[in-house]
Amino acid sequence: MVIHSVCAGRGGGVISIPQPNKLSAFNSAIPTSILFPRKKNSSLFPCPLQYHSKNVSLCVKNQYLTPQDQNHEQQKFTPYDSRFPSQPAGQFPPRVYVGYSVYKGKAALTVEPRPPEFSPLDSGAFKLSKEGYVLLQFAPASGVRQYDWSRKQVFSLSVTEIGHIISLGASNSCEFFHDPNKGKSDEGRVRKVLKVEPLPDSSGHFFNLSVQNKITNVDEKIYIPITKAEFAVLVSSFNFVLPYLLGWHTFANSIKPEDANRLNSTNPRSSDFEWTR
Structure with a gap:
């Protein structure tokens, strides 16, 4: 040097x-x-x-x-605003696991976000290849305040399905159907149905998951009541994490003022903007 x-x-x-x-x-x-x-x-x-x-x-x-x-x-010349000052050079920052759990008498429910995936392009840029999702894990109770996580059933909420849950009113309901093997030779052998319905006294919602797996001979139904307060936490969390599941935060962090004009002038899609017509 x-x-x-x-x-x-x-x-x-x-x-x-x-x-x-x-x-x-x-x-x-x-x-x-x-x-x-x-x-x-x-x-x-x-x-x-x-x-x-x-x-x-x-x-x-x-x-x-x-x-x-x-x-x-x-x-x-090391910036003082480094997010991970103790992280060795050349290594990725440590992964952070977050979630929200609800424990009731007959079942437990955990809600965890999963990040989107990106694929590299020849130009050196990255493109969103798979949207993130929210993983729901249901575990039946095996005793008082005990749950059998070896029998847990999972359901992945897409960004659109998350939008449905966010827009639910106190008396509204929604239903989602998943076939993990759709388009494969085992299509139809695994059926998952998640229903979100209002409680009879309008004090919250039922999350009812039904799983039929002919491959492993499993026929499981797990339901758990979610109070208004718990549902409000879910909705608030979904609202916050939704742009991240779409990868928009990665795009926002990649914007540099000195590159904005150059990118807009070289991007052929820039002519699609309404104010350029």
């Missing part, structure tokens, strides 16, 4: 500029003799630089740093 030091004569200070890998405003391929000519009769500078009628001389120094010094210099 090379450090360029610019110093001024007559007691002036020294400014150190780290040399990046690519050429920039601080790292030019132009010889220093052209940038800072030492002769007063240079054609680029017809007259010497003056400061209060006194000549000022400039010089450029190159300092080669050892790997240890490079690490020290890099630490100087």
